[in-house]
Amino acid sequence: MNKQIAGYIQDNSTEIISKWQELMKNEESERSFQVMPDDLMNQTSKEFSDLMVTNLLENHEAYENQLTEFAEKVVRLGWSITFVTKAITHYVEVVYHGMENKGIINEDNVRAFVEEFSNWVTPIRDSTIDTYSKTWERTVSLQKIALQELSASLIPVFDKISVMPLVGTIDTERAKLIMENLLEGVVKHRAEVVLLDITGVPVVDTMVAHHIIQAADAVRLVGAKCMLVGIRPEIAQTIVTLGINLNEFTTTSTLQRGVEQALAWTNREIVEVED
Incomplete structure (x- = not known):
C-alpha cells in the first residue's frame, strides 16, 4: 500500500500541494507561512511533499538527507515545532481525503489504509521533531556564540x-x-x-x-x-x-x-x- 499511496501523491502532487497550502495559510497562530513570497512557498511546499513521498518509498538514506536539509530550512524560516507537526497532519489529511474521494479508499479496505497511514505518519512525525529539535539547538548555540563574539569587545x-x-x-x-x-x-x-x-x-x-x-x-x-x-x-x-x-x-x-x-x-x- 505504501507504493499505492506514493503513486497517488506523485500523480496528483499539484492538487495536493495546493490544498495543503490553503490549510497552512489558515493557521492563524503562525504567520511565517503567510508572509513567505510565493516562489519560496511553492519551493518549500514541493520539498516537503517530496520528503513525505521519499519516506513512503523507504529510501532511508535519501530521506535522512532530505529531512536534515528541510529542518535547517524551516528553522531559518522561523517555523515553530507545532507548525511543523501541523504541516505533517494537514498533508496526510489531504492525501487521505483525496484517495477517499477517488474511491481508492473504500469500505472494503479502509481499515487497512488507516493502519498504513498511521504507520506512515507516526515515524515521520517523530523523526521530523527529533531532527528539527537538534537543528534548532545547533542554530541557537551558533547564534549565541556569534553574538558573544560580536558584542563584547572594547x-x-x-x-x-x-x-x-x-x-x-x-x-x-x-x-x-x-x-x-x-x-x-x-x-x-x-x-x-x-x-x-x-x-x-x-x-x-x-x-x-x-x-x-x-x-x-x-x-x-x-x-x-x-x-x-x-x-x-x-x-x-x-x-x-x-x-x-x-x-x-x-x-x-x-x-x-x-x-x-x-x-x-x-x-x-x-x-x-x-x-
Whole structure:
C-alpha cells in the first residue's frame, strides 16, 4: 500500500500541494507561512511533499538527507515545532481525503489504509521533531556564540577613550565575558574613560543593572572612569520604576553625548573647523 499511496501523491502532487497550502495559510497562530513570497512557498511546499513521498518509498538514506536539509530550512524560516507537526497532519489529511474521494479508499479496505497511514505518519512525525529539535539547538548555540563574539569587545575610539557596545540579552554567562573583555581592554588600550553602550540591550532589569554596576566598579578599580550611554526613554522609565541606583556613574541618552563628555574628562573637545 505504501507504493499505492506514493503513486497517488506523485500523480496528483499539484492538487495536493495546493490544498495543503490553503490549510497552512489558515493557521492563524503562525504567520511565517503567510508572509513567505510565493516562489519560496511553492519551493518549500514541493520539498516537503517530496520528503513525505521519499519516506513512503523507504529510501532511508535519501530521506535522512532530505529531512536534515528541510529542518535547517524551516528553522531559518522561523517555523515553530507545532507548525511543523501541523504541516505533517494537514498533508496526510489531504492525501487521505483525496484517495477517499477517488474511491481508492473504500469500505472494503479502509481499515487497512488507516493502519498504513498511521504507520506512515507516526515515524515521520517523530523523526521530523527529533531532527528539527537538534537543528534548532545547533542554530541557537551558533547564534549565541556569534553574538558573544560580536558584542563584547572594547573598541578604542580616541586616545584614552574606549567604547563597549552591548547587544542582546545579558545573562550571567555573558556578564562574565563582558567583565573579562572589559578589564583586559582597559589595560591593553590604556583607557581612562570607558563608555558602556546599551543601545542594543532590549531590556534592562534588576539583574542586568547589577551586572552593569559590577562592570563599572571593576573599571574604577583599574583606574578608569565608566559611563553608561544609550539609555532610551523606556529603559530610563524601567530603571526608575525598579528603583535601581545608577547615581555612582554618569549616564547619557546617546553615544555621541557620551563621547563629548569623555573628551571633556580628558581635557579635549570637538571643534568645528571652517574651510
